[in-house]
Amino acid sequence: METQEELVRSEMESSESAQPKQVGFTVKVETRDLKAGFGGNMVLKGIDSRIPENRITAVMGPSGCGKTTFIRCLNRLHELTPGATVEGMALLDGEDIYDKTVDPVAIRRRIGMVFQKPNPFPTMSIYNNAVAGLALNGVKDKKVLNRAAEDSLRGAYLWDEVKDKLSASGASLSGGQQQRLCIARALAVQPEVLLMDEPCSALDPTATAKIEELITNLKKDYTIIIVTHNMQQASRVADYTAFFYLGKLIEFDETATLFENPREELTERYITGKFG
């Protein structure tokens, strides 16, 4: 039997692209030979991917496969870590976000992010957390802020639970509510793409179910890329799934196809729990 590494190598050689040629979607985010790492340590070894617009794409793979680094490259957060390196291209609507003329701050307003652990601003109220992205970027109009707060909190399924205590501290909410507050905070700046880095890994099953339902509803307005190490979650929420292994994109396909009829042996072995 071949080792995992040999399989990766042989499969990368056998298929020139991990992605199926026929595409029935509009490409929102695309990466071309995207490489990233820390110091001398390469984490992403050349990712070619096309992420569909208004769909949920799951990024799945065992720990250390580069899935978090991948999405952190898409909003240029990766480069802020000391020693981090990025090469290659990442395109948003066909425009390279790593072009020298592009302001990373402007990119981050178009590509929002929700993190693994809920991280509301502890010194701010629920209301101020929700509109932080607007208020700190100079929006002063109370009416605009009020509407943004209500819209984003409704959008994150949190409004009914917090509408009577908007001035309470964001840290006073439960873990699941905090995570939905973080989603509201990301939605308030009206991004086009929403990156989610294992948003449910710190939550209990009930809170997880609520967030998954929320994510499913968000896709009509947003392009969602969700990192997960939970295969069930990927199969529940994602339209498309990307399987990463050792810094490479092994397979990208419609979720049902990838789970039921994977093209690559490595994907199949991961899905059936033979490793990972």
Next chain:
Amino acid sequence: MENGDLGKGTYRRRHLFDRIMTGFIFLAVFVAVLPLVLIVADVVIQGGAELSLDFFTKLPTPVGIAGGGIANAIQGSAILVGLASLIAVPIGVGAGIYFSEWPESRLSAISSFMNDVLAEFPSITIGIFVYIIIVLPTRTFSAVAGAVALSIIMIPIVARTTEESLKIVPVSLREASLALGIPRWKTVLRIVISTGRSGLVTGVLLAIARATGETAPLLFTAFGSGYFFNSLWSPIAALPLTIYTYGTSPYSDWIAKAWGAALVLVGFMLILNLGVKLLIGRRYAGVRAEI
């Protein structure tokens, strides 16, 4: 059989050893705390008799005349430390932010090291330095010179505590802010500082406590005075200077006043330190819930 009393002998030995070491630790704590208790008790007993309303509100009287107070010294210390804070807090906080948020810059590393050196500097040399750069050119001891000397003592303390309290603000909060498209400088000002603000206040309080008790840098700069404040460019009284002058004098009523002034100073320190303790207790309660 040996297994029958398995561990009993070693258990007793370990237990005895534990008792002896615990005893040593209690002894060490006792020896460490004893001087503090003795000093505070001495100051309270000797100085307590001096305290009266007049002591806080009246000017000192000449030797041999009963009554009078140290109001000028209290006022002078407040003015000196207040002025010094106005200089030291913006500079110290600014430097602390720079050390914490831009650690990758070479200038940050070098000045952070120099800040540490400055914090350990003998305070008398700071007094002489200010004497040379301010007192000599202006040909007068002054409140300004005293405040500048105290501010040089405060800056490294404020800078270091600012740096430390900003460094423990979780990376996840900075990233949350940056990911919203908030620029780095605004992230630092509005998210990082606001999360670490009780740490900043703690640093300022500690620096004030330190500056209020400093005597050496004031000897060559503020000089001391028997009257209330009258101008920024004339000598000014201060509590430590009063204690120094009165305490080393041969007159028993002045020595008694020195004890009273010492009690006022020690009381102020205790209040400030209690404030710091309260702040640290509440520090980052919100952040902790989030981590």
